[in-house]
Amino acid sequence: MNALKLGWGSGGGVSAADLERHSSALSAAITTGGAQLDPELAARAAAVAAKVAERQARSGSHTVVAFAGATGSGKSSLFNAVVGSDVATIGARRPTTSKPTAAVWGSDPAGALLDWLEVPSRHQVPPGGAESLDGLVLLDLPDFDSREVSNRAEAERVIGLADVFVWVTDPQKYADARLHDDYVAAMTHYDAVTIVVLNQADRLTPAQLDACRADLARLLHRDGLADVRVLATSARTGAGVGELRAELARAVAGARAARTRLDADVRSAAQA
Numbered sequence: 001m002n003a004l005k006l007g008w009g010s011g012g013g014v015s016a017a018d019l020e021r022h023s024s025a026l027s028a029a030i031t032t033g034g035a036q037l038d039p040e041l042a043a044r045a046a047a048v049a050a051k052v053a054e055r056q057a058r059s060g061s062h063t064v065v066a067f068a069g070a071t072g073s074g075k076s077s078l079f080n081a082v083v084g085s086d087v088a089t090i091g092a093r094r095p096t097t098s099k100p101t102a103a104v105w106g107s108d109p110a111g112a113l114l115d116w117l118e119v120p121s122r123h124q125v126p127p128g129g130a131e132s133l134d135g136l137v138l139l140d141l142p143d144f145d146s147r148e149v150s151n152r153a154e155a156e157r158v159i160g161l162a163d164v165f166v167w168v169t170d171p172q173k174y175a176d177a178r179l180h181d182d183y184v185a186a187m188t189h190y191d192a193v194t195i196v197v198l199n200q201a202d203r204l205t206p207a208q209l210d211a212c213r214a215d216l217a218r219l220l221h222r223d224g225l226a227d228v229r230v231l232a233t234s235a236r237t238g239a240g241v242g243e244l245r246a247e248l249a250r251a252v253a254g255a256r257a258a259r260t261r262l263d264a265d266v267r268s269a270a271q272a
């Protein structure tokens with residue numbers, strides 16, 4: 001489908017009309033291409049067009065943000081720190097999380113969206129907090145490098161549906177191939193909805209933290225993410241959690257991330 005010209009401009013936000021136009025163009029290309037298209041690519045493109053319609057029908061006002069990463073990086077701990085209460089289970093046994101947990105900010109009902117995401121474990125966050133996170137649906141995922149096949153499958157399934165990815169890593173695992181090769185480098189289309197967090201910053205001296213952050217930024221650049229910023233956090237001390245919340249507040253502002261992610265899906269399917 002690489003000969004298709006679907007008419008994207010560069011930069012700027014993706015309006016609902018843009019997304020609708022791009023998705024319709026993709027659907028039309030599948031119909032026109034017919035038997036000449038690679039059946040696998042055509043099926044993938046059809047699935048993307050269906051997903052756009054399904055996601056938009058569920059909720060245009062929410063932003064689904066997933067905390068994803070290796071086991072023990074501190075996803076659940078950081079999730080609880082952002083939520084402000086102990087909602088997710090934290091454990092010494094690896095892996096701990098096997099099913100996603102959701103936290104929802106704001107009064108808009110997110111039930112239909114969470115049904116679609118197949119996340120039964122839901123927590124409504126009470127109003128308050130310095131910045132507005134209304135509209136945020138935050139998901140704590142199982143580990144994507146799990147020795148439990150079902151954990152990996154569940155993480156991958158939800159990563160396929162979330163609007164914004166927060167890759168949570170730590171000083172020990174930040175250079176792992178699983179993160180860089182299987183996710184970040186394979187998902188450079190999604191750079192506009194990608195946040196990278198180096199958690200467990202309290203384990204490093206300030207000089208070590210600077211070096212680790214710079215090395216991670218270098219690896220992300222090599223993966224193909226030109227501009228991504230690395231946030232340093234400690235779920236243990238709370239350092240950097242305010243900055244992460246501010247980043248999440250930016251991600252939910254205007255509820256644009258869902259369209260940006262879906263448009264990247266359409267773009268990726270069209271260019272395959």
Ligand SMILES: Nc1nc2c(ncn2[C@@H]2O[C@H](COP(=O)(O)OP(=O)(O)OP(=O)(O)O)[C@@H](O)[C@H]2O)c(=O)[nH]1
Nearest residue numbers: 072073074075076077091095096097143200235236
């Ligand atoms: N020192 C330090 N320890 C942390 C930090 N965040 C989490 N931990 C510890 O790291 C361990 C793993 O934390 P979890 O939050 O369960 O990690 P997870 O990424 O959710 O792990 P899985 O659910 O197995 O994928 C626990 O013992 C936490 O107390 C941190 O910022 N600093």
Ligand SMILES: [Mg+2]
Nearest residue numbers: 075076096097
């Ligand atoms: Mg966990």
